[in-house]
Amino acid sequence: MDAVSSYLQRLRIGKEQPSLNYLQRLIQHHLSFIPYETFSKFHYYNQNHRDIPSFSVYVKNLEDRGWGGTCYSLNVNFARLLQRLGFTCSFVRVLPGHAAIMVIMEGRRFYVDVGYGSPIIRPIELESRHRHVLHGFGEEIIFTNRNEKNFLLERRANGKTFVTKQIHWLPLTEEELKEDICASYQDADHNITMRRISAVRFNGNDCYFLRNHTLKVINYRHIKARHFQEKEQWKKAVAESFQVDEQALEESILFLEKRGVRLFAK
Template sequence: MDQAVDQYIRFLRLKREIPTINYLQRLIQHHLTLVPYESFSKFHYFTLAPDFIPPLPLFVHNLVEKGWGGTCFTLNMNFARLLTELGFTCSFVRVEPGHLAIMVEIRGKKVYVDVGYGSPIMKPVDLEARPQHKMHGFGEEITITQTKDQLYEIDRKSNGKTFVTKQIIWEPLTEEEILEDIRQSYLDVDENITMRRITAVRFNGHQCFYLRNNIMKVMTFRNIQEIKLNSLEKWLKQIQDVYQIEEESLLESIDFLNKRKIVLFGA
């Protein structure tokens, strides 16, 4: 385990330090920059088991060797495992529908951490400090508002328009308590949109690269450029350039969707 933790930390271009809010913030920022949110690996893990979350050593191996990150369960569960190994106290929180985040307890505070939402939540958020928090980045505005005791609404807006709203249930959970949530996230049905489209997000300096199937948006603080990737060759090259994900898993994902009658390139 120590070897995997050291590899993970090296990949994040950081070193082991004592647990502090400042260190936690740097871990989050480096993670969002260097580890992609992507669904290619989710399709692969689904073929292994309908509730498979890679253990930390396998997660780190696939991150280093294949460029994989994951979706919310894989990213946040393994980031929490890393934080725990580094001396932080972590548990999980449901973000309904269909999402998972981390509660980190440090110096008497409980802070909200999320490296698995494909969003620029670049710092730990002390939810209990005030009734509303606002964050901005890459044309996105994120507002977290307390609605009831232990309940918060997280609203994401782009160009002033809400595109997703979820509810944070601010109660600590263990890995064992979220097993059913994991199984639900892998449901191989059309209603589970995560299993019916390709998504990848990476933050790189002043740019955010957002892939949805064969359209990539390049977002800065000032504008959005849309790139249509109309051929498989162009798609493969662009994704490898931006996300550094190996080709085999990209082709696997195309095949996964083809088998479910979702065709991105030709017949």
């Protein structure tokens, strides 16, 4: 089976002609079956990689280990898939520290983002109105038009903004993101992505959210949080929730311990 077919099999969706409806379903399936996670980022760093895994390596790790990645790995490889399916794609910087996809269809430009760990469940035609608001899992995601080349992206919960980013609405190639990608691997305390375990996956009406030793299950009725003291219990719960292999979890714990971040007493 080729890499495109394997990727689509992981997404549990077939190959179709490019359309807006197909794009939306691809996004929804991606958020459900491929997690945002830092386990693979630590692994690639340990293997002396400072770049996005190739399409074939990425798909193989989808199959064998259940990995997705952080924003660059997820969005770059999703764009690679879309291009192989016949979509026209570029990238856009979302500062600080993020990148998303610009998909062009019938002269219209859509913002696509499967790498934010948030419920951006459909393509957004940013230029079609001044403001777009998405709701999901206790948060609002707000896109506001600042000018033709800049949009404000906010995430809010309980009426309070907890993340603000700037979308630079200019098409870029994968090559033009090289420095941004390399910077995301910086092994320093100020690069918080490299100092904590994070994972997000959407499963029907539930959002699984992992931050270090705390696992939350968020839905439209309530939030259930489990705070783990025992490493083995944590590994089993996380492997089940995110459909990833336990070896990657052990590697992540050791990666952080070497940098002074200890999640478990033993």
